Amino acid sequence: MPVGVPWHQLLLVCLSPSLLPAATPWEPGRFGGQITIAERGEPKTLNPVLALDAPSRDVIRRMMGDLISINRATQQTEPGLAESWRVSKDHLHYTLTLREGVKFSDGHPFTADDVVFSFAVYLDEKLGSPQRDLLMPGDKPIQVVKLDARHLRFDLAMPYAAAERLFDSVAMLPKHLLETPWREGRFAQMWNAGTPPAQLAGLGPFRLKEYKPGESIVLERNPFYWKKDAAGKQLPYLDSLRFLFVANEDAQVLRFGAGETQLLNRFAARSAVLLPADLLTDLGPGLEYSFLFFNLGETGRPWFRDAAFRQAVSAAIDRDAMVRLVFSGRAAALATHVPPGNAHWMNTAVPRPKRSLEQARALLQKAGFHWAADQSLLDNTGHRVEFSLVTSAANEERLKMATILQEDLRQLGMDVHVAPLEARSLIDRVTRTRQFDACIMALGGGDADPNSEMNVWMSDAAMHLWNPSQKKPATPWEAELDDLMRRQMVTSVPTVRKQLFDRVQQIEAQQLPLISLVSPHILVAASKQVGNFRPAVLDHYTLWNAEYLYLRDSGRK
Numbered sequence: 001m002p003v004g005v006p007w008h009q010l011l012l013v014c015l016s017p018s019l020l021p022a023a024t025p026w027e028p029g030r031f032g033g034q035i036t037i038a039e040r041g042e043p044k045t046l047n048p049v050l051a052l053d054a055p056s057r058d059v060i061r062r063m064m065g066d067l068i069s070i071n072r073a074t075q076q077t078e079p080g081l082a083e084s085w086r087v088s089k090d091h092l093h094y095t096l097t098l099r100e101g102v103k104f105s106d107g108h109p110f111t112a113d114d115v116v117f118s119f120a121v122y123l124d125e126k127l128g129s130p131q132r133d134l135l136m137p138g139d140k141p142i143q144v145v146k147l148d149a150r151h152l153r154f155d156l157a158m159p160y161a162a163a164e165r166l167f168d169s170v171a172m173l174p175k176h177l178l179e180t181p182w183r184e185g186r187f188a189q190m191w192n193a194g195t196p197p198a199q200l201a202g203l204g205p206f207r208l209k210e211y212k213p214g215e216s217i218v219l220e221r222n223p224f225y226w227k228k229d230a231a232g233k234q235l236p237y238l239d240s241l242r243f244l245f246v247a248n249e250d251a252q253v254l255r256f257g258a259g260e261t262q263l264l265n266r267f268a269a270r271s272a273v274l275l276p277a278d279l280l281t282d283l284g285p286g287l288e289y290s291f292l293f294f295n296l297g298e299t300g301r302p303w304f305r306d307a308a309f310r311q312a313v314s315a316a317i318d319r320d321a322m323v324r325l326v327f328s329g330r331a332a333a334l335a336t337h338v339p340p341g342n343a344h345w346m347n348t349a350v351p352r353p354k355r356s357l358e359q360a361r362a363l364l365q366k367a368g369f370h371w372a373a374d375q376s377l378l379d380n381t382g383h384r385v386e387f388s389l390v391t392s393a394a395n396e397e398r399l400k401m402a403t404i405l406q407e408d409l410r411q412l413g414m415d416v417h418v419a420p421l422e423a424r425s426l427i428d429r430v431t432r433t434r435q436f437d438a439c440i441m442a443l444g445g446g447d448a449d450p451n452s453e454m455n456v457w458m459s460d461a462a463m464h465l466w467n468p469s470q471k472k473p474a475t476p477w478e479a480e481l482d483d484l485m486r487r488q489m490v491t492s493v494p495t496v497r498k499q500l501f502d503r504v505q506q507i508e509a510q511q512l513p514l515i516s517l518v519s520p521h522i523l524v525a526a527s528k529q530v531g532n533f534r535p536a537v538l539d540h541y542t543l544w545n546a547e548y549l550y551l552r553d554s555g556r557k
Contacts, residue, residue, distance in 0.1 A: 026545075030552070037543065038243075049127060075344075082098055105202050111149045142156055197210070203226070214245065229548070268397060285520070338505060360412055426439070450497070
C-alpha cells in the first residue's frame, strides 16, 4: 500500500482464512493422556469477564473461545468462532460470520444471541471488566447488531486500526446460563472456585472437570469442540489438562525434572542451569520490557522534569551488566520500550544506548549540576541529588537491577536508596498516591500492536506512569505523543502507522519518560513426550495451541 493513502479511500476488505497467514503444519497427534503444567497461583475466578490475575486467565483461556484470535506464533489475526469478517470502507463497521453448528461444552448451540449478550456483559459499567476500555474506541461502546443467527455487525464510533485484534481474549459467554444471574445482579458471583462443572460452559478445547483448592484444577476434553485437525478428526488430542499449583519457581523446576509436570511455561534465567539443555527452549526477547521512570508530576523532584537529567541517568546505566549479571546473558538491552521480540514495530533507527559516564557528566554540568568536594552531585541550589527507588520486593531480577542502577548512579555522585515494596503497595504509590521518586517496573507481553498500550502513552491515561491522568498535556512532547498515538490508532495504512509509531519511539528516546533497560528472554521447557510443542513469545507461551498438543507415549517420561 503506498504511503499517504487515506483510510477513507481504501476498498472494502474481506478477511477470510485464505487471506490470512498459512496455518501451522501441525503433526497428526495421538489421542489420550494428560499433560500437567505448574501454575504459580490458584485462579481467583473462572469468570472471563472479571479475571485479572494470570492464573485465572491461564485456565480460562483453555475453556473459552474468541470470535477472532491472534495466532501467538505469527502474531496475526485468524478466524476463531467467526469463520470470516468484512470491514467497511470507512472502517467503522465490521460484519462477522459465525461458524455453523458450533456448540458450547454443555452441548447448547452457540448463536449470534450469545455474542450480543457477551458484549452487553463486557460493556456493563457496573461490572468493571478489564476488557471494557478496549471495547470503547473513541470512548463510546462498540454497538453490536444481530443480522441473523450467524451474522453480526459491530459499529465503531471511530476508525480503529487493527480493530479485529480487539476480539481476541473476549471470551464468548453462554446466554442460557448467565443471562438470569446478570439481570438479577449476581453475575460477579458466578463461576468461582466452588462452581459445579455442569454449571460452567465455554467454547474452548477443554471444560472444567475437577477443582481441588490448594492443589490443582483439571480440565477435560470438550466433546463438542468445533475445531478439527487436518485429517478431519475432532480436537483436542488430550483427554485432560492439569494445572498444579506450585508457587515457588525452584519447586516448579524440580517437579518438572522429576517428571511430575510436562511443561514449564516460563522461568527465570537462573533456573536454566538446572534443566537439561535438550528440554529447554530459549525464544529470545519477548514483548516484556523493564524500565526506570521518575515521578514527573507535582509530587516529584524538580530535576526529574529536566530531560538532560534523565538523559544523564540513561547514559550512566550499564545495561550490558544487567544482561550479564541478572539474566546470565539471556536478555536484550533496550533503546526504547519496543523490544526485539516485537520486530515489526521496533524502530531500528533509534541508536542502541551505550554507557558513557563522560557523556552523563557533561549533560549534568550543562544543566547546572555540579559536584561537591566529596564528589556528591549537587543541583543549582546546592542541594544533594538523592532519591528513593522503589520496585517489587518479590521480583529478584528487578531487585538486582535496582542494585546495579544504584551503583551506576553512585559513580555520578547520586545517592539512590533502593526501597523494595510489596506489589500492591508499589502499584498504589505509583498510580494513586504518587508518593515515590523513581521506580523500576515491567510491562508488555499482551499484544505486539501499538494500540495495546494506548493507556501508557496517552497523557490523560491512568497508566501514563510518569505523570498520569493529565487534564491537558504537561509538555509539548507529550502533546505530540498524544497526537501520534491517536493518528496511528485510526490509520489503516500499515506503512503510515509504522512511520507514526517510529516517531513515538524517537520522542521516547529523546525525552526518556521511560528509561528502557532490558527485555528478558522467554524461557520455556517441555518433556520430549509432548508433541506439537510450538512455544511463542506472546502469552500464553506454551499452551496457546493446547488443542494440538499430544503425548507421544501416553505420558510416560
